[in-house]
Amino acid sequence: MDALEELSRWMITEGRRSGDPVKAVSRFCTDLIAAGVPLWRVNIGQRFANPLLIAWGVVWTPEKTESYDVTHDVMQTDSYVGSSFEYILANRRPLHKNLRRLDPEADHISYHEFAEAGGTDYYATLMYYGDGSMHGCTFVTQSDSGFTAENLQMIEASLPGLSCALEPVTMRKSSRSLLRTYLGDGPSDAVWNGSIKRGERTALDAVVMFTDLRGFTALSDSTSEEEVFDALNTYFDVVVQAVEDAGGDVLKFMGDGILSIFPAADGSSRAEQCSQAAQASQTALAGLTAANSTRAQTGRPLLEIGIGLNAGRVSYGNIGSPGRLDFTVLGAAVNLASRIEGLTKSTGHPVLASSAVAAAAPDLFSSCGTRSVRGISDPVEVFFLRVDAA
Template identity: 35%
Template sequence: MSVILGSTQRSDLAESGTWPIQRRRTLDWLVNETRNERFIDNILVAMSQRLILDGVPIARASMHFQTNHPQWRGARILWNAGMEEAAITTFAYGTETTPQFLNSPLNEVFSGADEVRQSFEGMAEGKAKYGLYEELRRDGITDYVAWPMKFTLDKLHIVSFATDRPGGFSDEHISLLKDLLPALTIVTEIRLKNIMARTLLETYVGPHASEQILAGATTRGSGATVSAAIMICDLRDFTALSDLWPRDDVIELLNGYFDALSEPIEKHGGEILKFMGDGLLAIFPLAKPDACANLLLAIQEGQAAMELLNAENREKSRPMLGYGVGVNVGDVMYGNIGSRKRLDFTVIGPAVNVASRLETLTKELKRPVLLSKAFVDMLGSDVSLDSLGSYPLRGLGAPVDVFALRSGTADRR
């Protein structure tokens, strides 16, 4: 059957070959040749560049995802013609209620539209329906289209394309892009679910443990011996606090306390293995030569952050938060422990027990941070410490020589 095409369409086809070949070529690439590419942004860039070579005049492409991330509600991948890499932007929770989002073509798609399309040719300045449209018009874009990408169980994400071609996208351009949409959706869903799995694991077990689990360390007892500096921290009088204050206030206080101590740990290369109610367990692997110094620096920055937090609590007539930290160094068993069906990726061993007992000892000695002699000897730096003598620790053999930071503040108990 013959098809009558306009002069512009004939020109496009003459330059790029037949559309069936283009469809098959790009489709084959999406399905068969992207299997070794982990990142969605690279796929979007490569696909857009391929389509341009095939005569589809893409000037802009974007993908918009809803994410399962503790900080971000969503993310956008944006590519403009000429860019070697796409730009990735994250959006905080609450973005979906802002006027910028509500007055956008994305909201139309998330609200159920199967397609949103807008031509900008002949559009007067200031007459665009949305702020995004006005930006695109000013940038010389002539046509914009957005479609939903429907993942498993109707999880909804968005892809959009724009062109600066006079006359906008032709019907054949739109037809080709829509034909690629199912394959693009499948390829994208696989990568996004991999990202989500990694994100959820990092959120709940930490980056190093998540790498181990994703690499196959999922059987009970699997693990390794790791030399590490160990830090155990506990909040003082949390039981009384949770009894006396409303739930939401307690959660806010607890989150503020964890933020103050956790951010310096992660900043200086430590890994938080778990939050234990009002406590946390973190390690600094000795594979890094400055592990002990970094742990101490994290503690000092955490103390400063706790001072600021308590100043805020004082202004809000909330209770001051005290804490105890026990620090030791040694070999730990790092791996999977638990029942047949429910595992915990953690560390155990005598070195962990010493750190735990030192944290408990902070209550008796009224010093917020206690360090073992083993840690101090390995620290080997000029740090002002108080030697507090030797103390027997419950369940352990010989007494342990205990040190405290000279600049440490008194434990608020």
């Protein structure tokens, strides 16, 4: 069995079972070098089915092998436009380029960067997966003779084996990233592991954070759809980032409402969860203030939010029909958080919390009296997040 046959055998057996793209790409490159292909830098790009990330990949050099992610925004920048990846995906054919004869004006900046670092020859080609998707690979050498025709044939002959090792990894990463995008980290892990099926639920202690955009109906009626979507995206960006930075999970967007939880972690106390929720609330308000400064300069409407916090026992899981499920969190604690958020309009405080939250973090909240809450017979004492809270 020659070296390339052994490489292909390893890829479709051990490489595929390992689920380790860095290990697979490292083996691919080192075996090709041993077979006589003078590799210096290899980039194996993998396309994502994801609304936030469009690709991921692995870059190999003799010094190290590491993975990376690519957002959709990158596709509009000079790093992609005019690149070899754009060319091979658009034209569906390989690209072979001599790095010693570059056009200073016409050739993409990446070719010049590789040439300045000692690269002499460049090859970009495609990998094809069973779902019909195409994925790009690039190879650079520093050999004085560049890539020979035999070198390129060896690379192409080895790619099907590499595809066998990487395709299941790409499919799993795409699926998991989609779950994480729509469900958040904790719930997506539970769904992926099969621990939450239809009708099953998990009960846990958590701080519930309900956020609402003030005046959304009026904004929708008085501005264009483009401006409404711009406002929502700004608002979502600020709140989601604040929640995730503080250790929470964003579970659901409900129109202009955002439902988030700060679940109890092993060894953590309710005081820690309440502090996390308070920190997320403060960060969200600060972020919105910064965003409004930019919006004011361009004449766009300013955005205001209300936040309701409550702590208690909640249940989350999948509910719905046999053919369509929704992942959500339910319980009296969730309902009260929503009702408390509604009180922010009348109290003048953007963040209000229940006594369960305030009792666990007394240094952060002060009482603003009792209020009647829809659906609850007795008045409820609510607490505002102090401006000077740490």
